[in-house]
Amino acid sequence: MPMYEYSCLDCARQFERLLPMSATDQLVVCPFCQSTHVQRRLSLFAAHSRGGTTVETAPTAVTGGGCSCSGCHCGSGS
Numbered sequence: 001m002p003m004y005e006y007s008c009l010d011c012a013r014q015f016e017r018l019l020p021m022s023a024t025d026q027l028v029v030c031p032f033c034q035s036t037h038v039q040r041r042l043s044l045f046a047a048h049s050r051g052g053t054t055v056e057t058a059p060t061a062v063t064g065g066g067c068s069c070s071g072c073h074c075g076s077g078s
């Protein structure tokens with residue numbers, strides 16, 4: 001039984017419904033404000049993408065070991 005995600009167009013909240021394939025066109029009512037102005041967003045077969053900010057926290061890789069500033073390109077060795 002697939003799960004569908006709905007967003008209410010009146011109160012802008014989101015909720016999920018487990019509906020059988022034969023009942024996807026039935027009337028879905030917002031559980032918060034009982035509005036019927038709901039919009040089906042997507043099934044949960046698609047992964048949630050929000051909230052996962054991928055920030056590279058790895059330090060800058062120094063190729064060839066430590067910097068001795070004698071022949072590298074760091075710009076501080078003169």
Ligand SMILES: [Zn+2]
Pocket residue numbers: 008009010011012013030031032033034035
């Ligand atoms: Zn609502």
